[in-house]
Amino acid sequence: MLRSMAADPGQLAQTSSRLKIAAVVLAAGQAQRLGGQPKPLLQVDGVPLIRSLAQALGEAGVAQTVVVTGHRADEIEAALAGAPARCVHNPDYADGPGTSLRSGLAALPAALDGILVALADQPLLTTADIAALLEAFAHRGDADIVRPRARQRLGNPIVMAASLRAAVTAGPPQAGARHWMERNPARVAYLDTVCEHYFIDIDTPEDLHRLRQQTGRELRLPNEARHA
Numbered sequence: 001m002l003r004s005m006a007a008d009p010g011q012l013a014q015t016s017s018r019l020k021i022a023a024v025v026l027a028a029g030q031a032q033r034l035g036g037q038p039k040p041l042l043q044v045d046g047v048p049l050i051r052s053l054a055q056a057l058g059e060a061g062v063a064q065t066v067v068v069t070g071h072r073a074d075e076i077e078a079a080l081a082g083a084p085a086r087c088v089h090n091p092d093y094a095d096g097p098g099t100s101l102r103s104g105l106a107a108l109p110a111a112l113d114g115i116l117v118a119l120a121d122q123p124l125l126t127t128a129d130i131a132a133l134l135e136a137f138a139h140r141g142d143a144d145i146v147r148p149r150a151r152q153r154l155g156n157p158i159v160m161a162a163s164l165r166a167a168v169t170a171g172p173p174q175a176g177a178r179h180w181m182e183r184n185p186a187r188v189a190y191l192d193t194v195c196e197h198y199f200i201d202i203d204t205p206e207d208l209h210r211l212r213q214q215t216g217r218e219l220r221l222p223n224e225a226r227h228a
Contacts, residue, residue: 004190006108008088009010012081018138019061019113019114019134019137019138020060020063020111020112020113020114021059021061021112021113021114021115021116021137021159022062022063022064022065022066022109022112022114022115022116023057023064023065023066023115023116023117023118023157024063024065024068024101024104024105024108024115024116024118024121024131025050025053025057025065025066025067025068025074025085025104025118025119025120026068026097026101026104026106026117026118026120026176027050027067027068027069027120027198028068028069028070028071028072028090028093028100029070029071029075029093029097029100029120030065030070030071030093031071031203032128032205033204034202034203034204034205036203037070037221038071038072038075038076038221039202040076040079040120040121041072041076041079041222042121042202042220042221043137043219043220043221043222044123044217044218044219046157048079048187048222049120049121049122049123049219050067050076050079050080050120051079051083053082053118053120053122053125054067054080054084054085054131054164055083055084055125056125056126056130057084057085057116057118057130058084058085058110059127060127060128060131060134061089062110062130062133062134063111063133064085064086064108064109065084065085065086066085066087066091066104066107067080067086067087067088067089067104067107067120068087068088068090068093068100068101068104068109068156069087069088069089069090069093069094070089070090070094070100071093072090073087073089075222078147080174086107088103088104088107089103091172092142094097095169095172095173095174096172096173096174096175096176097173097175097176097177098169098171098172098173098174098176098179100172100176101117101168101169101176101177104117104170105168105169109147112162113161113162113220114134114137114159114160114161114162115129115159115160115161115162116133116134116157116158116159116163116224117156117157117158117159117160117176118156118157119156119157120145121199121201121202121203122156122157122197122201122202123200123201123202123211123217123219124196124197124200124215124217125198125199129195129197129198130157132191132193132195133146133148133157133191134159135197136159136191137159137190140189141178141189142187143188143189144160144163144164144184144187144188145158145159145160145164145180145181145187145188145189146158146159146160146188146190146191147160147178147187147188147189147190147191148191148193148195148199149179149191149192149193149197150193150194150196150199152198153200155193155198155199155226156198156201157198158177158178158181164180166218167180170186172223191204202219208225
């Protein structure tokens, strides 16, 4: 079991100097429970979530970030202009997150130690949160995946050994990496943490309301932000 460890902002590049890590950000979903509104474009203080995440990944030492788009792809690509990430479009995004994971993994170079798989709708993730997860991966022992955990809650992102690419994508398209982790629990290690950032994502209008009530942070869609 991995214990949580603090990330020193002055040492965030240490993990990336030892291991070459790339990231796949899943940003293709249709957000049906949010009325089809593009979750990656939700803004905090005028900055889209997808852009903040790309910047945090780079600052934490991730060598390359691939953002997989599908629904509202042009708008998400525009929001990432000049950010440390490149976009890959998944034409089959409606068939499930596994298809987006396949698209992202295929776009990464072969020479990697690990791959971080992130969601595009976690509004509280910081550079330090990502750095702590990468540090846990560097000290994972013989495990192949590291995932945040608080008691029995499982969070995101995950970091997996690059050698798992083919195995992780062998499951059904709807499963993503979850199918592999369920079949191989002994090969998953956990970053045990009290940090709530890994466990909060946005799926419904109620989630937006709950985030505002609990943290005081308000997420706005681009058109709402312009008229605020």
